[in-house]
Amino acid sequence: MPHNNDWRLTNQMSYLYGKKLVYLPYISYRAGWEHEHCEFCSEKIDVNSSNSYCTPDKYYWVCSTCFKDFNQMFKWVITMPEDEYDNNFISIDDFVDCINRGAEVEFLYENKNYSITHAGKKIAVAEYYNGESEKRYKNPIDALQYPIGEKCLGGILGDIKIIFRSL
Numbered sequence: 752m753p754h755n756n757d758w759r760l761t762n763q764m765s766y767l768y769g770k771k772l773v774y775l776p777y778i779s780y781r782a783g784w785e786h787e788h789c790e791f792c793s794e795k796i797d798v799n800s801s802n803s804y805c806t807p808d809k810y811y812w813v814c815s816t817c818f819k820d821f822n823q824m825f826k827w828v829i830t831m832p833e834d835e836y837d838n839n840f841i842s843i844d845d846f847v848d849c850i851n852r853g854a855e856v857e858f859l860y861e862n863k864n865y866s867i868t869h870a871g872k873k874i875a876v877a878e879y880y881n882g883e884s885e886k887r888y889k890n891p892i893d894a895l896q897y898p899i900g901e902k903c904l905g906g907i908l909g910d911i912k913i914i915f916r917s918l
């Protein structure tokens with residue numbers, strides 16, 4: 752984790768703390784705009800860059816290196832453009848099959864990010880930035896009991912937004 756005196760830090764806290772970011776290839780913010788610069792390291796981000804992070808309005812951009820370095824400090828919420836939610840689980844069976852095949856999943860629900868990962872033979876479900884929220888289950892069916900607010904994962908499976916799934 753970088754120090755507060757990291758050279759890349761200026762006043763980003765005032766406009767990027769806790770913001771939603773989307774992860775995608777460079778897209779022009781408006782006609783005639785060909786590139787952006789990372790808000791932290793100023794690296795050029797354009798159509799030749801690998802995927803980067805930006806605010807949903809595509810105004811502020813963060814390169815993937817700086818994202819990794821400052822994610823913890825800035826507590827970003829990763830989301831996706833509304834028209835790209837095509838990864839959702841279509842059924843409980845789809846979820847179980849996906850997890851049983853070893854998939855890692857990240858999802859968004861009510862502005863919080865969660866991850867589903869494999870920890871040894873168990874399935875770990877946790878909210879980002881909240882180590883105490885982690886629970887481990889012996890199979891995907893049990894993992895559907897993971898509590899989220901007043902509900903459980905199984906009850907909101909159709910409403911979560913899958914940000915990433917490895918399978």
Ligand SMILES: [Zn+2]
Nearest residue numbers: 789792814817
């Ligand atoms: Zn950067």
